[in-house]
Amino acid sequence: MSDSLVPETRVLAVASHVVYGNVGNTMAEFVMQSLGCDVAALNTVHFSNHTGYRQFKGTRATAQEITDLYEGLRQSNLTDFDMMLSGYAPSAAAVEAVGAIGIDLQTKAKSKPGSFFWVLDPVMGDQGRLYVNDDVVPAYKKMIHHADLILPNQFEAEVLSGIKITSLATLAEAITAIHRIYGVPHVIITSVQLFKLSQSGSTPSTPDNHLTVIGSTTRSDSSPRLFRIDVPALDCFFSGTGDMFAALMVARLREAIDAAGPDLRSTASWVSPDEVEPSSLPLAQATLKVLSSMHSVLERTMEARNAELAAAPLIENGDLTIEEQQKRDHLRRTKAAEVRLVRNARFLRDPLVQFSIQEWCKEDLPV
């Protein structure tokens, strides 16, 4: 079919909702739908816009409200999900409520290995800083061993592994530790700026204007199978890219697992046999498509953003204080950087693959 859709997949997506812009479930739902997934969106907050604007209005769902919505699905036999994607939840109790949903779905699927797969984005913070309450961290640590794939950023990987990532070697250690501590079979660290690490380790081969995505699917001895993909960094901050990555990953992983054949599809947690090399992992193949789609959409977003800012330059207004002017400018720039999702959906469906997967093993690493 000319639609470029992935195999039919029913996804429960639990994350935040915003009226305007593209983050959380508002991003993830459309991304997965564009690729043909049936998405049930359970929204954990109802905000007017993302917090990067530095102001917003709206409400947070309580843990009870999250539990009730799921109970509503259960009582009407509407929980036949193939996958779950869980993202931001607004409190430790809400994180636990989301965890209980994942565990319930997993328990129901136990007699049919591979029939349910949970992708968990442990949203806790970024750039060395928690943006959730302290008690959210132990709540995640308690539930992550139930997940099949987790998608921490560099900071969240440090929090979960207890290892400070300062080099390629410590990065590999952090992933190894996450496999071991939580028994989670698939891990992707969604964005590492290796050039920033280069001061503390020796020569990473990435040019300094690239981002590196590192992933691994465990072997049966729980050792990692590490792969890495470098992508050019764009000179702009976009909100919602983590949600975009996670949503594309759900669809592309399902596609890659189906392509690998019925055996893998009915293997618990979709863990490839030990002889599969890192670069041949469905997780690596999926990541390649995900990053290719993202790069195309974000490149076009940056062009549109630059055009928007140029077309409507900030007009000095003598009636405003400097602070008010700065606020207006911040709002304008934040709005202009909203990901241009809908008009670029073709790049979600048909990625132009332009990057390559690199394998790496312990011997390659600087000490």
Place this chain on the structure above:
Amino acid sequence: MSDSLVPETRVLAVASHVVYGNVGNTMAEFVMQSLGCDVAALNTVHFSNHTGYRQFKGTRATAQEITDLYEGLRQSNLTDFDMMLSGYAPSAAAVEAVGAIGIDLQTKAKSKPGSFFWVLDPVMGDQGRLYVNDDVVPAYKKMIHHADLILPNQFEAEVLSGIKITSLATLAEAITAIHRIYGVPHVIITSVQLFKLSQSGSTPSTPDNHLTVIGSTTRSDSSPRLFRIDVPALDCFFSGTGDMFAALMVARLREAIDAAGPDLRSTASWVSPDEVEPSSLPLAQATLKVLSSMHSVLERTMEARNAELAAAPLIENGDLTIEEQQKRDHLRRTKAAEVRLVRNARFLRDPLVQFSIQEWCKEDLPV
């Protein structure tokens, strides 16, 4: 572009949200996004599933919460909408809050005629029965004169016009009355079963297995320009078809207006010059595409539903009472009839037009 997208359109969509299934904003958002519209979804309820299941869990937004979310957009300059689609709101106060949003957007657009267009679906009831509180009716009656296009079903058209629709002639009267009483320039009555009317009037030419959609754009003397499109009825009840119609209409009307040229685009309420015949109205052209898309999607939905019910027949369970069995069967049938939206998105984007527009004027009507 091969994407079959309509011109760029920013839409504020205010309606209900369900986790599972396709009704309200959950339906409308994806439909409009598929056609390339940027949609800001402001959700008026957060339910687990639609009420056709006869059970659900979740919460309703208060009027204050609706107002707050919009205020959140305003304070960050995020209200640059070209169109608004308003649907279900859970109380008279909520309807008023939604009305205030539409009026605010319209007021802001006043200096640029045609730069904002409000499609209002006055969700009040169906099949001769109100399913909202009585006080919702006057709340709608007070705000409808602000809307540019309203989409009542037959029952809602009766409530708004005060005219009982029992024939083609009374149908024409009801539309004429709605134009006159509310000054609303575009009206579509989304589903009339003319064969049911045929007992009271004389020969409508529709075969008895068809639904008729009737629309009109007013002339400058506020007389109607009536058109009608008959489509084959499908032998199944689907929830969310009104929302699907409204969402497709937003996108297709915008497209048809753009195709008609810059003069119409900058005319208040996009009202075509008097010399434009009913069947050439952008509203009629848009309706044709809308119904063609819907018919393809619903045909495929019915096939999938029949296959789903056949594949999993209800198994007699001696432990259940007859009532419990009936409830299980109802849930199963309701789930099977959920509109298959995502996998059929190509029919949204590229409708196969297979119906035709008929004009009718007073002289054609039976008395």
